Amino acid sequence: xxxxxxxxxxxxxxxxxxxxxxxxxxxxxxxxxxxxxxxxxxxxxxxxxxxxxxxxxxxxxxxxxxxxxxxxxxxxxxxxxxxxxxxxxxxxxxxxxxxxxxxxxxxxxxxxx
Amino acid sequence: xxxxxxxxxxxxxxxxxxxxxxxxxxxxxxxxxxxxxxxxxxxxxxxxxxxxxxxxxxxxxxxxxxxxxxxxxxxxxxxxxxxxxxxxxxxxxxxxxxxxxxxxxxxxxxxxxx
Numbered sequence: 001x002x003x004x005x006x007x008x009x010x011x012x013x014x015x016x017x018x019x020x021x022x023x024x025x026x027x028x029x030x031x032x033x034x035x036x037x038x039x040x041x042x043x044x045x046x047x048x049x050x051x052x053x054x055x056x057x058x059x060x061x062x063x064x065x066x067x068x069x070x071x072x073x074x075x076x077x078x079x080x081x082x083x084x085x086x087x088x089x090x091x092x093x094x095x096x097x098x099x100x101x102x103x104x105x106x107x108x109x110x111x112x113x
Numbered sequence: 114x115x116x117x118x119x120x121x122x123x124x125x126x127x128x129x130x131x132x133x134x135x136x137x138x139x140x141x142x143x144x145x146x147x148x149x150x151x152x153x154x155x156x157x158x159x160x161x162x163x164x165x166x167x168x169x170x171x172x173x174x175x176x177x178x179x180x181x182x183x184x185x186x187x188x189x190x191x192x193x194x195x196x197x198x199x200x201x202x203x204x205x206x207x208x209x210x211x212x213x214x215x216x217x218x219x220x221x222x223x224x225x226x227x
Contacts, residue, residue, distance in 0.1 A: 032214060034215070034216075036218075038154075041220070041221075042220055042221070043117075043203050043205075043218030043219050043220050043221050044156070044203070044218045045218065046215055046216070046217075049215065087154055089156060093214055099144065099161070099169075099207065099214035099216075100158055100161070100169050101158065101214070101216060102158075103155070103156040103157070105153075105154070105155055106154045106155070106156075108154075
């Protein structure tokens, strides 16, 4: 089955700096890669996603890149703000018809004011 | 209006008891899921139902039995609770619009087995 590894497990950055979280996946059939943000006491919430036919996607301060050959994808947050502090999860699935999401182990991001 | 709602939010019970967690979604989605998040925050899928039919069943002990009375509800019943069942359980739903599968999560139910 699919295996998703995520690094680092914890990350602290100064407010205003950039944060990068990296994930690798094992199943080359995976074609959908979402990123979820989980705030304290809440459920995970989708913040951005990317499909395998796209190399990069950006939404304001958040961007995701995908390297299908190397089977890794990354989340980039620029101009970090205190409200970005949360646990971030990457995930992978084979898309429609096989929607099981396999999650990475999470990254606790702390923004230092 | 909460899109995916779970009840209760907290559940404290003794080992050996039977308990249920309820989940309802008002998004009109056909597919619902149960995930377990352990103390290290690791999220793992347990079950998935599409239009009341079981489509994903990970290697979960048969003490866990999901029940879907209709496509807007997916309840989780747990028999003979064990200490290791202590975790946060999340319900989620999705619309299965190809090619992606955006899943929307509830706020979770924190289960503590004493």
